[in-house]
Amino acid sequence: MRSLTFSLLLFLAFPVSSTFAADKLATDTAQRVTMPREYRLDGVVEAINQSTVSAQTSGQVVEILVDVDDFVEQGETIIRLKDTEQRARLEQAEADLKAADAVLQEASRDYERTREIFQRKLVAQSAMDKATANLKASKARQQAAVAALNQAREQLEYTRIRAPYAxxxxxxxxxxxxxxxxxxxxISGISVDQLRVSVDVPQSLIPAIRQQPDVRIILPDGxxxxxxxxxxxxFADAASATFKVRLKLPDQIPGLFPGMLVKTRFQIGQMEELLIPTAAVVYRSEVTAVYVVDAEQRITLRHIQTGQKRGDDRIAVLSGLEEGERVALDPIRAGSLLKLQLKGSGNE
Incomplete structure (x- = not known):
């Protein structure tokens, strides 16, 4: 490894020239491009809907239809309670409503008879008032019976514990x-249909994020x-000087579950970067380099410092290369030509 590094340093120290032309070597030019300025942070996936279902009526548990890790649909029954008492109350409420309906019908007929006689002035005003009051009281009792019946039905429904969401x-x-x-x-559960990502963001980035809330989430599969x-x-966390930021994800992303770690990419402006093709970069031990071809078709192995990849085929160069310089796209062939140049110059 030391000998290889030493040889690379020799290549860097002695740019060579020879009669071996590199005009047929495929090259590309280092270009300065305006790119979005990004800040990457780790985030944690959370479920937007996560809750614990509680009992709304009393009763003995007679059946549990699901267990931990089971998937349930919205509205599906998950626990059933003993409903003997609730059914008895429902039957009582139904009977009370029937009785109230009968009383209301009788009061209505009595009111109509009294009103007809009153219009003929055959009964006193007090009889008419009594019939009217009796009708109103009968209607009120009938409405109370309807309300009691609805409550009894609701109590019976409470014995069926249902999932509030899928x-x-x-x-x-x-x-x-x-x-x-x-x-x-x-019972507790979470929904995997609607997810979000929670990120702790340094307070220095918050003004830029407020102005330009452009964020992408890098999923575990790339x-x-x-x-x-x-x-x-x-508000900020005084201990860490960070703001909590919640990022809502599109619905139903396959393979993503609460608790998973993801990368987030906040765009906070623009910057210029020097880009070259990824295929031109050579990695040798601890050295990162490219084969540079000058105007006289001479090849030089140049040490560079790289930054982030941009897309599938470009990478940023932080130092070691200038805009407009040409780099070889076939490092293997460029290395062979460089050896021939070294032999021709007597530096090998």
Missing amino acids: GIVTERMIEIGETASPGQQL RSVEATKATIFP
Whole structure:
């Protein structure tokens, strides 16, 4: 390894010339391009919908239809409570409503009879007032019976614990045979359809992000998606001097789950970068270099410092190369020509 590094340093120290032409060697020119200035941070995927379902009525657990890691659809029954008491209340409410309807019908007929007689002036005003009051009281009792029936139906429905949204069960806090009471936590779950990414952003970047909330999320498989919404918390963490930023993801991204780590890319302006083809870069031990071809077709191995990749086929050069210089696109052939130049110059 030391001998290889020493040889590379010799190449860098002695630019050579010879009669071996490199005019047929494929090259490309280093170009300065305006690129977006980006800042990359780690983020954590979170579920927008994550909740714990609690009991809304009392009853013994008779059936648990799901367990941890099970997927459930929205509205699907996940726990069933004993409903004997609730059904009895429902039947009672239905009977009370029938009785109230019968009383209301009788009061309505009595009112009509009294009103007809009153119009003939055959009964006193007090009889008419009594019939009217009786009708109003009967209507009120009938409305109360309807409300009681709706409440009884609601209480019976509470014995069927249903999933509030489609998602995955994460925790179960009750077993079959236990008695649930109103407010008791029963089961927890998360939705994987709507996700977001939580990022801690240094406070120095917040003004730029507020002006230009352009953020992309780099997924674990290398894909990137644009955040549909960026929410910046209105306060900072005094210990870390960072702001919490929530990035809403597009719905239903396959292979992405809460708790996963992802990379985020915040665009905070623009900058100029010197770009060359990725294929031109040579990696030898600890040396990163390119084969530079000058105007006289001489080849030189040049040490460079590279930055981030831009796209699939370009990479930024931080130092070691100037705009307009040509680099060889076939490093293997360029290396062979360089050896011939070294032999021709007697430097080998």
